[in-house]
Amino acid sequence: MKEAFISYSRRNKEFVWKLREAFKNANREVWVDWEGIPLTADWRQEIYQGIDESNNMIFVISPDSVASKECGVEVECALKQNKRILPILYLDVDPDAMHPEMRELPQIDFREGTNFEQAFQELLQAIDTNKKGTQEHTRLLVKAWEWEKKGRNSSLLLHGSELTSAEYWLVWSCAKIPFPTALHREYIGMSRQWATRQAKRSIIGVSVALGVSTLLGLVAFWQYQRSQKLYVQAQQEQLIVQSTTSDALFVSQQKFPALLESLEAAKTLQQANWVSRDPQLHSTISTALLQSVYWVNQSNQLDGHTNKVRSVSFSPDGERIASASSDHTIKLWQRDGSLIKTLAGHRDRVREVSFSPDGEMIASASRDGTVNLWTKDGAKLHSINAHDNDIYHVSFSPDSQIIASASQDGTVKLWSREGELLNSLTGHNAPILSVSFSADGQRLASASADQTVKLWTIEGEELQTLTGHQGEVTSVSFSGDGQLIATASQDKTAKLWTIEGEELQTLTGHKDGIWQVTFSPDSQRLATSSKDKTIKLWDREGTLLNTLTGHSSQVFGVDFSPDGQTLASASDDKTVKLWKLDNPLVKTFPRSGRSPSFSPNGELIAIASEMNVTLWSPDGKKLNTLSGHQNWVQSVSFSPDGETIASASDDQTVKLWTKDGKELQTLNGHEGIVWTVQFSPDGKYLASGSRDGTVKLWTPDGELVQTLEGHQDMVLEVRFSPDGQTLASASQDGTVKLWRLDGETRHGASLQTIEGHDAAIGSVSFSPDGQIIATASDDQTVKLWTTEGKLLQTLEGHRDRVYRVTFRPDGQFLATASLDGTVKLWTLDGTEVVTLNGHQAGVEHLSFSSDGKTLASTDKNDTMILWNLEYLDDQLLDHLIVTGCNWAGDYLQTNSPSQDICTTDGSS
Known part of the structure; x- marks a missing residue:
C-alpha cells in the first residue's frame, strides 16, 4: 500500500517531482505516473489499481489539472472508492472550474512564495490523521475487489479474528473519513453471513449424525x-x-x-x-x-438521492416532505418515508425547496438560475428565469402570494406566483445566501457572504444592516411570534437579535461553519445545521438543549414539522433524516444542580444548585429558587408531608424552607461542611452528617436533640430506617454505624458498626421493609447486609468508585451511581439488570419518585437526567x-x- 496516489497535470511535473522527493526523504511511498503511458485499457487499469492500493489521493490544483479530462477520471475513481482526497494548491484557479466535490475540501497551500517545508509537514499531518483507519480502508478494499473479480469466491471472505476486526472497523469508520464503500459493507456482511452459515452447518451436521x-x-x-x-x-x-x-x-x-x-x-x-x-x-x-x-433521536431515513441533499421542507399539514439535491432533482415523500414522486426539470444542482404556507405550491431554486413552481403533488406549473447566476435560496411570503429569490448576483428578487417580477432589492456587495419574510409579511431579511444581514420593507426600502458575524452569513430566520431574528454564519456561531436589530445572544458550540438556522413553529426552540455533521437544538434564550448526531457528512438544511415534534435534516451524505425531538423515556436538565429529591407526591423535584435550592416540575419547568445559604448546598430532602424542604450546605448550616420558598429555620452547630440531611419517616426529626465527623439530630423548629459521635472521619450520608427506630451513617472512615433511637426524644446510642469495604463509604440505604442495608463505596462495590451486619451480597460491575445506592420504593430493585458515569439497576440477589448510560461525567446522586416509575440522577456537570423506569x-x-x-x-x-x-x- 502507498501513502497516496498523486493526481496532477504533466505540465506541473517539475513541482510533483519535488513533492515526490520530499516524500522519499520522509520514507513515505507515493504512487506517481511519470511515464505518460499510452491511453490503453491496460494503462487505465493500472491507474485504477494505483488509486485502489493507495490510502489517499493528493490532487495538485492548477489550471491544467482542473481542465484535464484524465485528472477528472482519476478524481471520479477516488470518489467512487470513498478515498480521502487531499487537495494541494499549486496554482490559483477559478473555484467553479474545480470538481464540485473538491470545492469545499480544505486546501494546503503550496503556491510559490509559501514555505514548502511547512506546507509539506501540514500535508503529512493530514495523511497521518486517522492513519490506521485509512490503511484498513485500503486493505479491505483491495481484498474486496479481489473477491469481486474472482466471482465472489467464498474462500476469499474474511473469517475469525480478521472478520471481527473488520466489523469493528466498519462500525467506527461510519463517523470518520474515509467512509466505507458499499463494496466494503457487502464484503464484510457476506463474510459474517458465511461464517454464521458455516456455524449452522456444523450444528446441522451434528444433528444429522445424531439422527443416523x-x-x-x-x-x-x-x-x-x-x-x-x-x-x-x-x-x-x-x-x-x-x-x-x-x-x-x-x-x-x-x-x-x-x-x-x-x-x-x-x-x-x-x-x-x-x-x-x-x-x-x-x-x-x-x-x-x-x-x-x-x-x-433519529426515527427514519429517506434514501434515494444520488448526490448531496441541499434542502428539506415539510408541507404545512406535515404529511409530506420535499427534498432538493445536487442530483438536479426534488423528491416528494410521504411522512413515513415512502417516495411519492421525483420532480425533474432543473438543469443543475437544486439548492433550495420550500412549500408555500397555504400548502398548494412548491418552489425550488437551482444553480441553473431558475425558480421552478410545482403543485403540491409534484406537477410542474412554470419556470421563472429569475437570475443569471446561481440561486441560493427561495422563500414564500406568509400569505403565499410573493416568492423571494436570493442569488449569487447579490440581489433579492420578489416575484408573483405567476412569475411577474415585483421588485429587486440591491445593497449587498456579495452573494446573498438566504432570505426570510417576517411573520406579518411586512419585512424581509437577507443574509450575505459580505458578513451582514439587511432588513427591508416589503416595498424594498432598506431599514437596517446587522453586523457582528466574522464570516459569511449563510442563513436568516424570523421567529413565528415576530419577536426575534436568528442568523447563522460560517464563523461557527448563530446569533439572536431583536426585531429592531439589537444583538441579544451568540450561540456557540458548533465546531465548523453553520449552514442554516430555523425556529420551531412555537418560536420556543431553534435548530442549527453545520459542516461539523451535527444539528444542535437551542431554546430561545440560547441554551443548548441537544446535539443530534448520525449524519456522516455536513448537514445543509433543517426544517421543523408543523407540530414541532419532528425535525428533518438534509445532508451531504445524500440522505434526509427525521428526528423525534421529545423522547418520553428520558429527560435531560443541563446545569440544573445535584442531589435531587422528589416530593412525596412526585410533583416537585428539589435540587441543590450552587448556593441555592431550585424547584422543578418533572416536565422540565423551573418553578422557584430558594436563596439564603452563604456557600454551596450539598443535599436536600423533603419532609414526609411534602410541605418542608431541608438543605445542607458548605456554610456549616442546615436550613428549613416552605416549598413556596420561605425560610423557616437555620440549624447551627456543625463545625464543618454539612454533607447530608434527611427527615425521619414521621417528620418530627431530621438528621444531618458533617465533615466534622458527627451526626446531629434536630427538631424541625431548630432544637438540637443530640450529637452522635464515633466516626473517625467525615460523615457523608445519613438515612433513617422505614420504622424510624434506627439511623444509619456512612463515613469516609470506611464504616457504617447504626444508631438506635429510643424514646420520644429520639436519643441515640451506637447499635452496630458495619465494616467490610476497602475504602470510604459514601452512601447507605435501607430497603423499604427495613430488613436489608445497602452500602456504596469508593472500592467500586456495593454490599448488601442484614441489620445485624451480616454480609449478604457484593455487587460488582462498576469501573470506578460508587457514590450512591438507593432502593426502589417497592423493594424489588436497587440503583447505584458511579464515578464511571453510569447508573446500574440490580435485583436483590445481586443480578445486574441493566446499565443506564447517558451521563457525560461521574454520577453522584440518585432519587426515586415515590411510585418508583422515575429515577433522577445528577452528575459532576450538574446535569440531571430523569429516567422512565415504568417497565423495570x-x-x-x-x-x-x-x-x-x-x-x-x-x-x-x-x-x-x-x-x-x-x-x-x-x-x-
Missing part, C-alpha cells in the same frame, strides 16, 4: 448434547457480536443504527429457549437496547422491543431489509 445414530444409545445422547451446546454457543457468539456492534455504533454517535442492531439481538434473545440460563447476556442485550431506546420488571426486554419497534416503525416499514425485526404493527 439414534440406536447407538449413549453415543447418540452425547451427540445430542454436543449439538445443543454448539447451537447455543453459536447464538451466544452472534448476540455478543451484535451487542458489541450496537455499543460501538452508540459510542460513535450512530444511535439509530445502534437501535436497529440491538433490536435484532433482543428479538433473537427473546426467542431463545436458553435465555433464563444466561442472565449476564440478558443484561448485556437489555443494556444495549435500553441505551438506544432512551437516547435515540422481568418483562423489561419485551417492553424495550415494543418501544424500539414503535419508535422506528416507519423506517422498518419502508426499508425491506429490516422488516423482519418487527411485525407491521410495531410489536415484536
Whole structure:
C-alpha cells in the first residue's frame, strides 16, 4: 500500500517531482505516473489499481489539472472508492472550474512564495490523521475487489479474528473519513453471513449424525448434547457480536443504527429457549437496547438521492416532505418515508425547496438560475428565469402570494406566483445566501457572504444592516411570534437579535461553519445545521438543549414539522433524516444542580444548585429558587408531608424552607461542611452528617436533640430506617454505624458498626421493609447486609468508585451511581439488570419518585437526567422491543431489509 496516489497535470511535473522527493526523504511511498503511458485499457487499469492500493489521493490544483479530462477520471475513481482526497494548491484557479466535490475540501497551500517545508509537514499531518483507519480502508478494499473479480469466491471472505476486526472497523469508520464503500459493507456482511452459515452447518451436521445414530444409545445422547451446546454457543457468539456492534455504533454517535442492531439481538434473545440460563447476556442485550431506546433521536431515513441533499421542507399539514439535491432533482415523500414522486426539470444542482404556507405550491431554486413552481403533488406549473447566476435560496411570503429569490448576483428578487417580477432589492456587495419574510409579511431579511444581514420593507426600502458575524452569513430566520431574528454564519456561531436589530445572544458550540438556522413553529426552540455533521437544538434564550448526531457528512438544511415534534435534516451524505425531538423515556436538565429529591407526591423535584435550592416540575419547568445559604448546598430532602424542604450546605448550616420558598429555620452547630440531611419517616426529626465527623439530630423548629459521635472521619450520608427506630451513617472512615433511637426524644446510642469495604463509604440505604442495608463505596462495590451486619451480597460491575445506592420504593430493585458515569439497576440477589448510560461525567446522586416509575440522577456537570423506569420488571426486554419497534416503525416499514425485526404493527 502507498501513502497516496498523486493526481496532477504533466505540465506541473517539475513541482510533483519535488513533492515526490520530499516524500522519499520522509520514507513515505507515493504512487506517481511519470511515464505518460499510452491511453490503453491496460494503462487505465493500472491507474485504477494505483488509486485502489493507495490510502489517499493528493490532487495538485492548477489550471491544467482542473481542465484535464484524465485528472477528472482519476478524481471520479477516488470518489467512487470513498478515498480521502487531499487537495494541494499549486496554482490559483477559478473555484467553479474545480470538481464540485473538491470545492469545499480544505486546501494546503503550496503556491510559490509559501514555505514548502511547512506546507509539506501540514500535508503529512493530514495523511497521518486517522492513519490506521485509512490503511484498513485500503486493505479491505483491495481484498474486496479481489473477491469481486474472482466471482465472489467464498474462500476469499474474511473469517475469525480478521472478520471481527473488520466489523469493528466498519462500525467506527461510519463517523470518520474515509467512509466505507458499499463494496466494503457487502464484503464484510457476506463474510459474517458465511461464517454464521458455516456455524449452522456444523450444528446441522451434528444433528444429522445424531439422527443416523439414534440406536447407538449413549453415543447418540452425547451427540445430542454436543449439538445443543454448539447451537447455543453459536447464538451466544452472534448476540455478543451484535451487542458489541450496537455499543460501538452508540459510542460513535450512530444511535439509530445502534437501535436497529440491538433490536435484532433482543428479538433473537427473546426467542431463545436458553435465555433464563444466561442472565449476564440478558443484561448485556437489555443494556444495549435500553441505551438506544432512551437516547435515540433519529426515527427514519429517506434514501434515494444520488448526490448531496441541499434542502428539506415539510408541507404545512406535515404529511409530506420535499427534498432538493445536487442530483438536479426534488423528491416528494410521504411522512413515513415512502417516495411519492421525483420532480425533474432543473438543469443543475437544486439548492433550495420550500412549500408555500397555504400548502398548494412548491418552489425550488437551482444553480441553473431558475425558480421552478410545482403543485403540491409534484406537477410542474412554470419556470421563472429569475437570475443569471446561481440561486441560493427561495422563500414564500406568509400569505403565499410573493416568492423571494436570493442569488449569487447579490440581489433579492420578489416575484408573483405567476412569475411577474415585483421588485429587486440591491445593497449587498456579495452573494446573498438566504432570505426570510417576517411573520406579518411586512419585512424581509437577507443574509450575505459580505458578513451582514439587511432588513427591508416589503416595498424594498432598506431599514437596517446587522453586523457582528466574522464570516459569511449563510442563513436568516424570523421567529413565528415576530419577536426575534436568528442568523447563522460560517464563523461557527448563530446569533439572536431583536426585531429592531439589537444583538441579544451568540450561540456557540458548533465546531465548523453553520449552514442554516430555523425556529420551531412555537418560536420556543431553534435548530442549527453545520459542516461539523451535527444539528444542535437551542431554546430561545440560547441554551443548548441537544446535539443530534448520525449524519456522516455536513448537514445543509433543517426544517421543523408543523407540530414541532419532528425535525428533518438534509445532508451531504445524500440522505434526509427525521428526528423525534421529545423522547418520553428520558429527560435531560443541563446545569440544573445535584442531589435531587422528589416530593412525596412526585410533583416537585428539589435540587441543590450552587448556593441555592431550585424547584422543578418533572416536565422540565423551573418553578422557584430558594436563596439564603452563604456557600454551596450539598443535599436536600423533603419532609414526609411534602410541605418542608431541608438543605445542607458548605456554610456549616442546615436550613428549613416552605416549598413556596420561605425560610423557616437555620440549624447551627456543625463545625464543618454539612454533607447530608434527611427527615425521619414521621417528620418530627431530621438528621444531618458533617465533615466534622458527627451526626446531629434536630427538631424541625431548630432544637438540637443530640450529637452522635464515633466516626473517625467525615460523615457523608445519613438515612433513617422505614420504622424510624434506627439511623444509619456512612463515613469516609470506611464504616457504617447504626444508631438506635429510643424514646420520644429520639436519643441515640451506637447499635452496630458495619465494616467490610476497602475504602470510604459514601452512601447507605435501607430497603423499604427495613430488613436489608445497602452500602456504596469508593472500592467500586456495593454490599448488601442484614441489620445485624451480616454480609449478604457484593455487587460488582462498576469501573470506578460508587457514590450512591438507593432502593426502589417497592423493594424489588436497587440503583447505584458511579464515578464511571453510569447508573446500574440490580435485583436483590445481586443480578445486574441493566446499565443506564447517558451521563457525560461521574454520577453522584440518585432519587426515586415515590411510585418508583422515575429515577433522577445528577452528575459532576450538574446535569440531571430523569429516567422512565415504568417497565423495570422481568418483562423489561419485551417492553424495550415494543418501544424500539414503535419508535422506528416507519423506517422498518419502508426499508425491506429490516422488516423482519418487527411485525407491521410495531410489536415484536
